[in-house]
Amino acid sequence: MFAATLGTASAHSFLSQFGSIDASHAHSSSTSTSLVIHRPLFKQPSNFPAGVSLSQSSFGVLDTSPASPESVRRAQVHVNLQQIIQKKRNRFVRYSNRAGRFFGLSKNPSASAAVISATSSAYVGIGAALEVQEIRERSNKWQWNQYSINYFVSHYQPSQQEHQSSVDPPVVLLVHGFGASIPHWRRNISALSQYSTVYAIDLLGFGASDKPAGFAYTMETWADLILDFVKDIIKRPTVLVGNSVGSLACVIAASDSSRNLVRGLVLLNCAGGMNNKAIVDDWRIKLLLPLLWLVDFLLNQRRIASALFERVKKRDSLRDILSSVYGNKENVDEDLIDIIFEPANDEGALDAFVSIVTGPPGPSPVQLMPKISVPVLILWGDEDPFTPLDGPVGKYFSKLSVESPNVSLCVLKGVGHCPHDDRPELVHEKLLPWLAQLHAL
Numbered sequence: 001m002f003a004a005t006l007g008t009a010s011a012h013s014f015l016s017q018f019g020s021i022d023a024s025h026a027h028s029s030s031t032s033t034s035l036v037i038h039r040p041l042f043k044q045p046s047n048f049p050a051g052v053s054l055s056q057s058s059f060g061v062l063d064t065s066p067a068s069p070e071s072v073r074r075a076q077v078h079v080n081l082q083q084i085i086q087k088k089r090n091r092f093v094r095y096s097n098r099a100g101r102f103f104g105l106s107k108n109p110s111a112s113a114a115v116i117s118a119t120s121s122a123y124v125g126i127g128a129a130l131e132v133q134e135i136r137e138r139s140n141k142w143q144w145n146q147y148s149i150n151y152f153v154s155h156y157q158p159s160q161q162e163h164q165s166s167v168d169p170p171v172v173l174l175v176h177g178f179g180a181s182i183p184h185w186r187r188n189i190s191a192l193s194q195y196s197t198v199y200a201i202d203l204l205g206f207g208a209s210d211k212p213a214g215f216a217y218t219m220e221t222w223a224d225l226i227l228d229f230v231k232d233i234i235k236r237p238t239v240l241v242g243n244s245v246g247s248l249a250c251v252i253a254a255s256d257s258s259r260n261l262v263r264g265l266v267l268l269n270c271a272g273g274m275n276n277k278a279i280v281d282d283w284r285i286k287l288l289l290p291l292l293w294l295v296d297f298l299l300n301q302r303r304i305a306s307a308l309f310e311r312v313k314k315r316d317s318l319r320d321i322l323s324s325v326y327g328n329k330e331n332v333d334e335d336l337i338d339i340i341f342e343p344a345n346d347e348g349a350l351d352a353f354v355s356i357v358t359g360p361p362g363p364s365p366v367q368l369m370p371k372i373s374v375p376v377l378i379l380w381g382d383e384d385p386f387t388p389l390d391g392p393v394g395k396y397f398s399k400l401s402v403e404s405p406n407v408s409l410c411v412l413k414g415v416g417h418c419p420h421d422d423r424p425e426l427v428h429e430k431l432l433p434w435l436a437q438l439h440a441l
Helices: 010-015 069-074 132-138 189-193 219-234 245-254 283-299 302-312 315-325 334-341 349-358 365-371 392-403 424-440
Strands: 033-037 054-056 062-064 077-080 085-087 090-096 102-108 114-118 140-144 147-154 171-175 198-201 238-243 262-268 376-381 407-412
Touching: 132 334, 140 219, 147 189, 147 219, 171 219, 171 245, 189 198, 189 424, 198 219, 219 238, 219 245, 238 245, 238 424, 245 262, 245 365, 262 424, 283 302, 283 349, 302 315, 302 349, 315 334, 365 392, 376 392, 376 424, 392 407, 407 424
Parallel strands: 171 198, 171 238, 238 262, 262 376, 376 407
Antiparallel strands: 033 114, 054 062, 077 114, 085 090, 090 102, 140 147, 147 198
8 A cells, every 4th residue: 555555456546546446246145164273262362352251161162151242243153172083193173164065174283173163254263463563663674685675473382282283384474465564464463373473574665675766666576575585584385375466476476386485375355467457358447548558657757756646645545545445444544544654655665656556567367376286265355446356357266266176265245455454354264274274284
């Protein structure tokens, strides 16, 4: 949101200052799903909804005490211990939704496993959000080529009740979208780090990473940065989790099978390119192409670009843009505005903005996904105005999830372009069991 928003592309984000594109979106029905959690669940989270408490019976069953209707609506969670079958040193849990669809067997090396059945509105898997200042103070620097790259790590620490697994859980790397930075994952890091070691990175040109003057930004450059970070800092195959253009950078990285550094891929409303000039098959983009070319021309005039950039990065402008791409307006808070506003004032921020909006869109995910054989989870907010499900990119991923056995798609109802920050509980509800399955492989 470098002063624009978290759009699929900066060009489209910029144009949102002048108007919006309305699109119909596919909606998914709310179904009951099951979450496999590979750690004890008997400790009640400090931020669990008021009025709801968890208790452990002598039979090892978690249940809820009487709560207000509002709390029940937000936390319709009931927990049962399912049959655990011991086979040598491993345990397996079979879990299914109420429609009876079999999802698979999850290998659980710990002493026990619990299955949470929850509706899509359940309050599960949400750790306390990290403070933006804490993230900044705990961040580290890594020299990539001649540039300083900012990153954050939250190490996995199993609880005292949990036996250390002989198989390490997958490491996760979080990659933000356009204009964002590491703190955009503040609502996700704590929850994920209960089950994995979590890294997050500021791409070159964003957040607290360098913003070199005159640098020509490309999707391939960001993909190379991600792979080098995994090789030099993480030093083991990693699950890449990206949003928007961060998703596309992760797709490019995962398509490079020669380096064998990617263990899994999670895409949150994946972009079709670094900017919307890539999505020429969308009739909405075709209508806007002359205007996109005009924007490119204007942004290549330094004085005009500076004036336009100053306009779109104003706090009120950012708030309006973000409200248009978030389904949950309550999460468009002052912290979110600060996350985008402050890096936009850094030296080199204008150059990055102009380069990304006017540069080449990069390779399409349609070209790259057939090269990817690792497990892929796609989470898509159905109220995304930038990469709608009925657009060419959304349609492609919907079809891919049916045709490719390694690809799963979950549509998140009432969610916009940034699902992880918009409705983190819905993202965790899908992501945590998927990571558990990956752990078992």
